[in-house]
Structure formats: C-alpha cells, structure tokens
Amino acid sequence: MLDRKFIVENAELVKENCRNRGVKVDVDRFIELENQRKSTQTELDEWNRRANEVSKSIGKAKDTAEREARKEEGRQLREKAAAAEAEMNSILDELAAIHKSIPNLSHPDAPIGADDKANLERFRGKTPVPTLDFQPLDHVQLGEKLDLMDFEAGARVAGHGFYFLKNEAVLLELALQQYAVQFLLGQGFVPITTPDLARNDVLEGTGYIPRGPETQIYSIEGTDLSLVATAEIPLGGLMAGQTVEADVLPLKYCGISHCFRTEAGAHGRATRGLYRVHQFTKVEMFAFTLPEQSEAMLDHLRDMECRLFDGLGIPYRVVDTATGDLGGPAYRKYDLEAWMPGRGEYGEVTSTSNCTDYQARRLNARYRVKGEKGTRFLHTLNGTAIAISRALIAVLENHQQSDGSVAVPDALRPWVGKEKIEPKSAA
C-alpha cells in the first residue's frame, strides 16, 4: 500500500502511475473518501470527548436525580458516537478497497509499457548462446531418454502439472539447492527454511490474493491457511508486525521453500514439461532494508542471480520489467531469462523486485532509529536465487551433447557426483 497522505498530496502522480501500470483506480473517489474520513473522525472524537466528560462527572453527582439525568445524557452521546462510528466504518471499508488496488510507484527508469513486450533488455550473461551442430532436444525429450522425470505418474497421482523427478534429476535438484545456498551463505545471507503454508493475512500482506476466481493460490479447506506460492510470502511474514532497530539492517535471508501455484487460466501455453508446474522447490533471497539501501540491494540481488547463472554456464539476458508487467507491490523488477534451446527462445528463470515500503506497510513491518521519535516502514526486496524446475530446464537443455547425454556443470559436480548424465541401460 502507498501512504494515504502521499496519495492525497500527489494525486496526479498516482493517477499517471496507475495509467502506466494499466490499473484502473478511482483516485478522485479515494481523495473524496479520505476527506470524509477526516471530518467524520473529528465528529466522532467530539462525541466521544463529550461522552467521556459526562461519564467522569457521574461520580461527582450530588444526588440520584442528577446522576440519572447525566446517565441519560451519556447514553445519548454514546448513541451519536455509535452512529458516527458506523459511518466511519463504511467509509473505511470503501477506502481500503480502493487503497489495496493502488499499485506501488514505479522507478523512473523502469520502461513504460502495457505488458512484457515492453520489457527492456539491459545486458546478457557471460555465456554466449551456443551454436549447435545438431538438433537440440527439449528437456522433456531429454528427461525421457535419460529417465529423469515422470509426468504421467505425476498426473496419475496429483493431476496435470505435477511430476516425479528421478535419478540424476533428483541429484541435480539437491545440487542446485546446495550450490545456491552455499554461494549465498558466502555473501552474507542467512539460510532459512520456511513454512510451506501461511495465513491468508500474510498472503495479503505480501500482495497475494488467496481467494477469488483468478487466484494463483491453493487454500486449505476449513482453515485460514494457504499453500505458499513462493518463499517471499513466509519471509515477508517473518517481520509482520515487528519493529527492528535500524542498526541491524539490512537483513538478508535465503529461504528454501516449496512453491504451489494453481496457474489458473494459464493452460494452453508453455504447459509442456517443467516450465509451468503446480509445485516446485525454490531458493529465494529476501531482504529487509532501510529506504536508502533498497536500490543498491536490488542491484545486489540481481548480481547474485547473474553470478549463479554465469556459474552454471547458462546463457541469459536481463530485462528491466515494464510498468504494466510489474504487478502490485514492485517498484522495480528485473527478470533473468535463460536461453532454452529446446524452445528456441528465452524463458524467465528468476525475478527480483524492490517493493520499497509497499509490502511493509501492509505487513506493518517497521524499524526504529535510536534517538529518533517514532518508527518507519522497512523496505522489502525479493529475488529468486534458483527456481529448481526452470533451472533444470536451462541446465539440461544448455548442457546437452550431440550424443544425447548431458554434461553436468562443473559447479554442480561435487553434489551430483558425476560429469555426465547418460541414457540408462542400453534402450
């Protein structure tokens, strides 16, 4: 959420930003309601003040008659206060509904555009896109040849979008986690595993919508819990309602969690194989910072992602996400898109966002500076270190050899325990 006062004082800026983001919001109505809120608040305060005054005077009443008269007066004042409060509540409800739909501001350098077609390539990774002298297979074909995954069994057990990983794919999953965590550990991140479920108010605080027809979220029937779509959710929730001392910032976490997504409405495109699945494992970076630290932290997180994928020998490009494609909470976002030879195109493998104080305000995550009065909102940032399913695609497809085997990237060999993945028993 944006600061209410800020919205009122910068109405034109907020409106323009909503247009750039392709979000329809009635900012004028918000301002009207905000003014109503203030005047109703003043009215309510006044009734309460007079009622409190009367209550205090009752103890000092001279006789029963006066006491009863004052009680009656108090009753009436409380009734007026209750009426003002009811009005207040309906104003607050409408206000909150609009407030929630106003997206974060956008970084001035973020490309302006309606959707991902307007995303701007900033630079490419160290590994060049290879020119292959053979027809590359996609990861599904490779997986079949090398006996690495079973989509049919996944569908049998849990439906389309679920899968079993087998053999070296399992070793690769574990290796990728080790690789990412060990690297980030060396960069000062605190490793952490998270709950795979979270309360719905934590989901909402991080900007996810747990219910409704377009929800990406699986919810647990009969409870207030949902399966998390990313470790960003529990990691954001880590600080919900907390106030930290400024001198402990920035806090950098690398969280491992499972991610569950319904992918509602996403069928038909890129649903083959591991690209768009209902469950995957992810190593996620998350940072809480001071406001003046967040821009540098975003660059840092992006740099971590680049180094991880450079280290795997995977070609990628970095795109600066266009305003219309930022989603609600992000102020600026970079995606890494890895080259996927099987598709013959780039596909998103990581994403890092600076959410400034937008999530923190909803989560009520604050910091305090010693010697200063009051508290302020933290800035939150998140970034994918490795999303296993998509990283697997990139590793398998980019390191495939003409003989159908897959070379294990040097960086993963210590954990995979071999240099090459070859077809099982002569088939």
Added chain:
RNA sequence: GGAGAGGUGGCUGAGUGGUCGAAAGCGCGGGUUUGCUAAACCCGUGACCUCGUAAGGGGUCCGCAGGUUCGAAUCCUGUCCUCUCCGCCA
C-alpha cells in the same frame, strides 16, 4: 485429539468496573558527578489518528471481534494465538 494456564508498553511484569495509557524493574535518551571507565543520583521515555505555524489540545489502542454499562485492561460471548501436561506420531 484430551486436560489445564495465559495473551498488558522495546523487554520482564503489576493491575478484577471510574481518579489506568496503565505500577515497578530493565532497557533507551538527556543531565549532575568524574583524570578515563564504571558506579551513583536526577529528569525524560509507547503507537496511531486528528486539530494547531508552534506551544499544546482532542480521540483511539491492554491478542482480535462483538456484548453489558453513563463508564471496561478489568464482567460476558465468540475467535485466534502461545505455553504446560497427557495421548498419537516422523
């Protein structure tokens, strides 16, 4: 799942109908003293909303939501959470 106990300010923890935004201690900030450090002593110290240039005023908040009452941290109902014991279990 069964039985209890409890949720109060940055922390510990008093407070069972009005004078309680809330004792006390710790912590924190400022000051006195001081060769330095420490100690001692004194003063101050919650958040949010709102009016005001300011000084300052008003309102709300004792897990959350309702209820009783002129008046609720305190009584009632619901709910969430935490802890202890038992059972079950990786």
